[in-house]
Amino acid sequence: MVRLRVAQICNCQLCMDSHIQALKILGESSERIRQLSSWRESLLYTDRERAALAVSEALGENPPKPVSKSVVRDVRVHFNEAEIVQLALAIFAVNDWNHLYVH
Numbered sequence: 001m002v003r004l005r006v007a008q009i010c011n012c013q014l015c016m017d018s019h020i021q022a023l024k025i026l027g028e029s030s031e032r033i034r035q036l037s038s039w040r041e042s043l044l045y046t047d048r049e050r051a052a053l054a055v056s057e058a059l060g061e062n063p064p065k066p067v068s069k070s071v072v073r074d075v076r077v078h079f080n081e082a083e084i085v086q087l088a089l090a091i092f093a094v095n096d097w098n099h100l101y102v103h
Contacts, residue, residue, distance in 0.1 A: 001045075032045070047078060075087075
């Protein structure tokens, strides 16, 4: 979901299509995929997923936005240090690929 959210932020349709296909193969529901852009208002995402999506929105911008203290606090509640590093690296990698396709 993080990869798809970053693709949405970058507005890369090719990337979005690819991530949607991958999510469907993994068994993700169509409803959760549809509601991803409005995840804050949706009841379909766990607190852990919300923390990851908040980080992906901050770091998925180009240039990345500063991550607020509340987002950092939330992500630290749900992820250990190694997972936070992996999450950030995944977001940056997807962001870079999206920008290659968009530009």
